[in-house]
Amino acid sequence: MANATSCTGFLLTSPFSPFVRLPIKLKPFTENDIDIEITHCGVCNTDCTTLLSAKTYPLCVGHEIIGRAIKVGSKVKGVKYWDRVGVGPIVSSCGLCSVCLSGEENYCEKVIATYDDVYPDGTETTGGFASHVRVHQNFVFLLPSNLDPTNVAPMLCGGLSVFSPMRRHKVSKGTKIGIIGLAGLGHLAILFARALGAEGAYFLSPANSSLFFITACRKRQRCTKGKTFSIFGASVFICTHNIDWSDRWVRRLDIILNTSNIGSLFPEPYLRLLKPHGTYITLGFPENGLPTIASVDLIHSGISIEGSRSGSRRDMVSMLKLAAKAKLKSWVDEVEISEEGCRTAIERVRNGEARYRVVLVGHVKAFNKPPGEDRHLL
Ligand SMILES: [Zn+2]
Ligand SMILES: [Zn+2]
Numbered sequence: 001m002a003n004a005t006s007c008t009g010f011l012l013t014s015p016f017s018p019f020v021r022l023p024i025k026l027k028p029f030t031e032n033d034i035d036i037e038i039t040h041c042g043v044c045n046t047d048c049t050t051l052l053s054a055k056t057y058p059l060c061v062g063h064e065i066i067g068r069a070i071k072v073g074s075k076v077k078g079v080k081y082w083d084r085v086g087v088g089p090i091v092s093s094c095g096l097c098s099v100c101l102s103g104e105e106n107y108c109e110k111v112i113a114t115y116d117d118v119y120p121d122g123t124e125t126t127g128g129f130a131s132h133v134r135v136h137q138n139f140v141f142l143l144p145s146n147l148d149p150t151n152v153a154p155m156l157c158g159g160l161s162v163f164s165p166m167r168r169h170k171v172s173k174g175t176k177i178g179i180i181g182l183a184g185l186g187h188l189a190i191l192f193a194r195a196l197g198a199e200g201a202y203f204l205s206p207a208n209s210s211l212f213f214i215t216a217c218r219k220r221q222r223c224t225k226g227k228t229f230s231i232f233g234a235s236v237f238i239c240t241h242n243i244d245w246s247d248r249w250v251r252r253l254d255i256i257l258n259t260s261n262i263g264s265l266f267p268e269p270y271l272r273l274l275k276p277h278g279t280y281i282t283l284g285f286p287e288n289g290l291p292t293i294a295s296v297d298l299i300h301s302g303i304s305i306e307g308s309r310s311g312s313r314r315d316m317v318s319m320l321k322l323a324a325k326a327k328l329k330s331w332v333d334e335v336e337i338s339e340e341g342c343r344t345a346i347e348r349v350r351n352g353e354a355r356y357r358v359v360l361v362g363h364v365k366a367f368n369k370p371p372g373e374d375r376h377l378l
Contacts, residue, residue, distance in 0.1 A: 004029070008367050009130030010342045011058040012051055019129075019342040022058055026134045027123040034079055034140045035071035036087065041128030041337070042153035043358040045184065045261070046089070048350045049285070054116045062128030062360070063089040063114040064156040066149045069140075076137045084149065086141045086320075087133060088156040089114050089310050091125055095138070105138075106164075106310045129342055129360065131367035141316050144324035154184060154330045154357035155323060157310065162189040162257060163319040164311030165281045166196060169255055173197035178238075178253045178273060181260030184349070185283060187356040188330055189257050192319070195326040240269075249273045251301070256280045261287070268297050276302040283308055331355055336362040 006026055010019040029035070042064025050061055065087040069079050079085055093100050093108035100108050112119060115127035126133065143152060155163075162185055171177060175198045179189045238249060246269040253273045261284035271280060271293075280303065282290070298305070311319070322328070335345045337360040345358045 007130055007132035009060040009126060010337065010339055011060045011129070012054075013058045015052045015054075015057075017057075019339045020058075021339065024060055024126045024130055025123060026126075026132070027119050027121065029071070029073070029134060030136075031073035031075040032136050032138075033071075033073045033134050034069050034076055034085065034137055036065065036067040036085060036133050036135065036140070037070045038065055038067040038128050038130060038132060038363045039361070040066040040149045040153045040363070041360045042156065042158070042332075043345045043349050043354075043360060044089075044154075044157045045349060046157070047127075048346055050116050051346065056116070056124065059116060060126040060130050061115050062130070063087070064153045064158070064359075065114070065128035065133055066143065066153050066156070067133070067363070070132075073137070079137065079140060079142055084143045084145075086143050086152065086156045087114060087128070087135050087139060088141070088160055088316060091117075091135050091139045092119065103314050104312050106312050106315075129337065131363060138313060141313075141320060144320055146324055146327065147320070148329070150332055150334060150359050150361065151329045152320075152323065153359045154188065154332060155319065155328075156316075158184050158357060159188045159192065159319055159323070159330070160311035160316055161185060161283055161308065162259065163192050163322075164315040165255075165257065165283075165306070165308040166192060167311075167315055167318060168308075169279060169281075171196045171198050171255065174199050175255065176253045176275075178256040180256065180258040180270070181262075181284070182356075183259065183352060184354065184357045185259035189259055191328050191330065192322070195322055195328055245269070246272055251275050254278050258282045258284060260284050268294075271297050271303060272301065274301060274303045277304070279304045279306050281306045281308055330357055332357045332359045334359055334361050336360075337366045338362075 006023045008021060009024045011022045012019060041062040044064060047061040069081060069083045069085050072079055072081055090106055090111055091114050092112035093105035094110040097108055112125060115125050117125045171193060177193050177198045179186055250272050254275055255278060256270060256274060333354055335341045335358055341360060345360055348354050348358050
């Protein structure tokens with residue numbers, strides 16, 4: 001039940017416990033804060049991994065949060081009561097360092113994550129598997145009215161993670177970009193690359209694709225995954241099944257975006273696809289890290305390898321604007337939030353069964369207070 005200092009969520013009490021409904025302590029309200037009644041929350045791979053390895057429990061995950069602003073501090077600008085707003089994976093940064101001042105607060109040393117982190121006053125941050133969240137205005141985003149909240153939820157982390165490096169590298173008409181991995185991030189990457197006008201959003205099939213996938217690729221007309229990538233707008237499909245698959249594509253791409261968590265998708269065959277001064281950007285977290293790379297692979301082709309963490313406020317605003325203009329729609333499975341719903345959603349993402357992202361919905365119903373009480377007041 002929500003009150004001035006707490007709300008309710010579905011939390012894990014230990015890495016392998018079931019989800020249980022528990023009260024959540026909120027940080028003290030300041031005049032820069034916005035209280036949000038949550039209506040949707042996308043489920044991200046980071047949720048799955050953090051649930052098993054959090055710093056502290058009980059833990060409430062979820063950092064693709066959408067809801068209504070129900071309490072707005074007096075110093076908040078640009079958001080008013082009942083506006084539909086979103087929150088991504090970051091809820092604070094120092095705001096003072098050179099990184100923050102340059103508009104890249106997502107790389108601030110003192111950045112605070114939306115959940116499994118701690119505010120300076122000791123209050124733990126908590127995510128969107130809950131009735132409410134309280135966030136500083138700098139990390140709350142007004143959603144364009146023509147975007148469906150279910151479709152936009154996965155953009156708040158997944159979309160931002162792929163859009164930020166594209167914006168940094170000025171992906172536009174004529175850019176040739178390769179995208180590895182067709183899961184949550186991969187399908188968003190193809191959508192945004194196309195919306196930015198990239199000449200060909202190439203799709204590279206992961207080296208460890210299932211046997212079905214590789215077999216099906218030999219008979220392209222029966223390859224359902226191949227059909228899917230073209231539905232999203234990728235123009236070329238490169239199958240990595242044959243040993244000499246990369247020969248045809250040498251020095252063709254400006255950027256490769258690796259959205260998968262597979263560390264082996266890093267060796268020379270992929271790097272040789274890049275043009276001189278091209279960049280290989282890694283977004284995933286391979287369990288065993290990245291393989292050793294020979295200096296010669298970088299030096300002889302003058303290429304770079306880059307990491308990218310989430311995105312800044314500028315990236316988020318720019319991404320939402322583009323999504324609204326291009327009327328982008330991510331592909332999502334909806335799951336009603338509950339103890340069982342949270343478990344189902346996490347398992348679906350963990351097992352790679354989502355097509356292509358899962359969004360928890362029905363928060364207001366699940367957390368509604370008994371009739372007669374004002375659920376809009378924390
Ligand atoms: Zn995420
Ligand atoms: Zn900073």
